[in-house]
Amino acid sequence: MKEIKISKLDKRGLTAVSGYKAAGVACGIKKDKKDLAVIYSEFDAVAAGVFTCNLVQAAPVYQCKANLENPIRVVVINSGNANACTGNQGMQDAYAMAADSASALGVDPGQAMVCSTGVIGEPMPMDKVQAGIKLIPHALSRGIDADINAAEAILTTDTKVKLSAYSCEMPEGNFHLAGMAKGSGMICPNMATMLAFLVTDVKIKRPLLQKLFSEASDRSFNVITVDGDTSTNDTALILANGAAEGIEVTEDSIYLEPFKEMLEKVCRELALQIVEDGEGLTKLITLTIKGAVEESGARVMARSILNSPLVKTAFYGEDANWGRIIAALGYAGIDFDPSLVDIFIGPYQVARDGGAVPFSEEKMKKVLEERDISVLIDLKIGSAEVTAWGTDLSHEYININADYRS
Amino acid sequence: MKEIKISKLDKRGLTAVSGYKAAGVACGIKKDKKDLAVIYSEFDAVAAGVFTCNLVQAAPVYQCKANLENPIRVVVINSGNANACTGNQGMQDAYAMAADSASALGVDPGQAMVCSTGVIGEPMPMDKVQAGIKLIPHALSRGIDADINAAEAILTTDTKVKLSAYSCEMPEGNFHLAGMAKGSGMICPNMATMLAFLVTDVKIKRPLLQKLFSEASDRSFNVITVDGDTSTNDTALILANGAAEGIEVTEDSIYLEPFKEMLEKVCRELALQIVEDGEGLTKLITLTIKGAVEESGARVMARSILNSPLVKTAFYGEDANWGRIIAALGYAGIDFDPSLVDIFIGPYQVARDGGAVPFSEEKMKKVLEERDISVLIDLKIGSAEVTAWGTDLSHEYININADYRS
Numbered sequence: 063m064k065e066i067k068i069s070k071l072d073k074r075g076l077t078a079v080s081g082y083k084a085a086g087v088a089c090g091i092k093k094d095k096k097d098l099a100v101i102y103s104e105f106d107a108v109a110a111g112v113f114t115c116n117l118v119q120a121a122p123v124y125q126c127k128a129n130l131e132n133p134i135r136v137v138v139i140n141s142g143n144a145n146a147c148t149g150n151q152g153m154q155d156a157y158a159m160a161a162d163s164a165s166a167l168g169v170d171p172g173q174a175m176v177c178s179t180g181v182i183g184e185p186m187p188m189d190k191v192q193a194g195i196k197l198i199p200h201a202l203s204r205g206i207d208a209d210i211n212a213a214e215a216i217l218t219t220d221t222k223v224k225l226s227a228y229s230c231e232m233p234e235g236n237f238h239l240a241g242m243a244k245g246s247g248m249i250c251p252n253m254a255t256m257l258a259f260l261v262t263d264v265k266i267k268r269p270l271l272q273k274l275f276s277e278a279s280d281r282s283f284n285v286i287t288v289d290g291d292t293s294t295n296d297t298a299l300i301l302a303n304g305a306a307e308g309i310e311v312t313e314d315s316i317y318l319e320p321f322k323e324m325l326e327k328v329c330r331e332l333a334l335q336i337v338e339d340g341e342g343l344t345k346l347i348t349l350t351i352k353g354a355v356e357e358s359g360a361r362v363m364a365r366s367i368l369n370s371p372l373v374k375t376a377f378y379g380e381d382a383n384w385g386r387i388i389a390a391l392g393y394a395g396i397d398f399d400p401s402l403v404d405i406f407i408g409p410y411q412v413a414r415d416g417g418a419v420p421f422s423e424e425k426m427k428k429v430l431e432e433r434d435i436s437v438l439i440d441l442k443i444g445s446a447e448v449t450a451w452g453t454d455l456s457h458e459y460i461n462i463n464a465d466y467r468s
Numbered sequence: 469m470k471e472i473k474i475s476k477l478d479k480r481g482l483t484a485v486s487g488y489k490a491a492g493v494a495c496g497i498k499k500d501k502k503d504l505a506v507i508y509s510e511f512d513a514v515a516a517g518v519f520t521c522n523l524v525q526a527a528p529v530y531q532c533k534a535n536l537e538n539p540i541r542v543v544v545i546n547s548g549n550a551n552a553c554t555g556n557q558g559m560q561d562a563y564a565m566a567a568d569s570a571s572a573l574g575v576d577p578g579q580a581m582v583c584s585t586g587v588i589g590e591p592m593p594m595d596k597v598q599a600g601i602k603l604i605p606h607a608l609s610r611g612i613d614a615d616i617n618a619a620e621a622i623l624t625t626d627t628k629v630k631l632s633a634y635s636c637e638m639p640e641g642n643f644h645l646a647g648m649a650k651g652s653g654m655i656c657p658n659m660a661t662m663l664a665f666l667v668t669d670v671k672i673k674r675p676l677l678q679k680l681f682s683e684a685s686d687r688s689f690n691v692i693t694v695d696g697d698t699s700t701n702d703t704a705l706i707l708a709n710g711a712a713e714g715i716e717v718t719e720d721s722i723y724l725e726p727f728k729e730m731l732e733k734v735c736r737e738l739a740l741q742i743v744e745d746g747e748g749l750t751k752l753i754t755l756t757i758k759g760a761v762e763e764s765g766a767r768v769m770a771r772s773i774l775n776s777p778l779v780k781t782a783f784y785g786e787d788a789n790w791g792r793i794i795a796a797l798g799y800a801g802i803d804f805d806p807s808l809v810d811i812f813i814g815p816y817q818v819a820r821d822g823g824a825v826p827f828s829e830e831k832m833k834k835v836l837e838e839r840d841i842s843v844l845i846d847l848k849i850g851s852a853e854v855t856a857w858g859t860d861l862s863h864e865y866i867n868i869n870a871d872y873r874s
Contacts, residue, residue: 118822152823183794184824294795371777385589397523
């Protein structure tokens, strides 16, 4: 049996992957902070993406979708302004950002994708963006600094950069997968104010990449929630540029399983970093729903619970209020049998067959005092299982969000 | 033209209506507070009801539904314990509450309906409830004290009693409609932790009463939201006992319109009192969506906006963040054209055709400093219009909800 070694590359980001450079600069959209990031691939890359389901979509989301099937070389991302609800001018600005970046880097306009995050409804300060783009050719580089600069430039209310990188060593050769993300408020399943950018050096056909990326997103970016709002700009992109010679991921190649494993790891690590940077978080809730009929339904249930302000404030208050959990389960809109439901908080069962189980308040207190709390719900009607992550709702959340625009 | 005079009966509740008595006593479920209310009709009453859509429904909800078509004489309501997630014992207890109340008042067990509100998953302290029911025959009376005692006994985290009463004088005779309600946290469209009890002395057939009550609920109880959670116990009931001699409301009677008007007034006033007692409320948001294709879709949109934590914290922070409003509109799941949307906050337009409209920050500040804030959204695609009410999300909300169970 051949040896496959998957290793985490600590503190590394996008440029740990062959054939990519990155940069993050300050162009003045935000005050004294980096606000323009660029990812550059030395080779034509195939791209796959997952986008917001919000009916109101920002101009750059349209620009990304329209160019998703092109051979991509550049992704340019700004923070501080979402370029959303900006009408025709916004579309023009998004396309101008693509054209200017492409021109600065000597590629075709259709080979550049644009993402934006920030305030909605304000025109893009294009003079600043254009000045920033001029800095890019010189700023692009490889290494830890490049990884971090790019990751910083996409942040908004985030308190930390979010990075994840892996390498896979096999006798046939090595390949890599890495990503960076932003998001802390407004994080919800279906991509709320979240941007994620992954790059890999394998060769892979677009349909397979899209399929694998959609699946990995469903188990990571789509099962995290901070406040249930879904934004106008959420986008997760992956590029694959084939720089790792001879490594082609196909449905029946030996590289498929290690690639899937790395993809799942990177997506999940980025998603968890987003939740852990959740606005005002004092608790990280890991919720598993098992015994469900379908994964998709279980995901809806998990979101319903993790989005419930009453569940969230109960965890903030360190209160084992399983009644609020089962109530949120009940209004999720997915069928189940309430009289079968078992609920555990930490190691302790609090409900059996839909009714109360006595538990030690003292032991439960210790579980709830921890920052990391696990909740297990067994619906006992099927065999599907989903794990999702959420946060509590704290005073700090309100402080952060009460004056974001001003 | 005959004269119709509809008058508000200030500070009055249920017993302003002919043929009803009420009581509220303390039986010890809650500490030192009234926690058991009874509504008694001197005549057989037809009943109509609107119930929670939560898949997890408390035992008393089943009991009410099962008896809704009977000639009703008694409604018994306890606060402090929801009798939810209590299994077969809970069903037994709900039916025992009905039987004991009926027996104490000399009516049939099937003529009594039961409602409960409070903590989920704890067994009903039936010894206390039974002791309380013994006090009822003596406690039942008419007048302001009876109105208030009953209204107090159904409260949980509410800070105020919620009452509304109207009389209608016509040459043919007078009739009345009154109601009481509870609810402050966990209030959402589709009846979240809300109880409402209305009584009238008209004669009316059950199907018409149900139709009118469902319509009035859709425009009142179902368009208020504090935190979007839908509880296991929400119930709104109306009784009509025909004590106003000669007044029968039918589809073509002269009483139909004044009755509908009173019904709408009482439902709306109770609903608004619930929102205004919203947990931690510092702002009351009145949201109108016009130009919609259908009322039902507009209601879903209104809930999406008023439930958004980001919209709610923005209002708490007195921030005219219309981007969050349009984003919440976009993920409501109802079709519309983002490039047509106009938004007004107070008298000032902030968005036109989906894009920003410059406004005076100074004038807007004055609008947002007020407790009552109106928001108007014009979708410009149809002629349906809905008005809904919500609150901001404040620090106080978290204080109240972080330790409700403990």
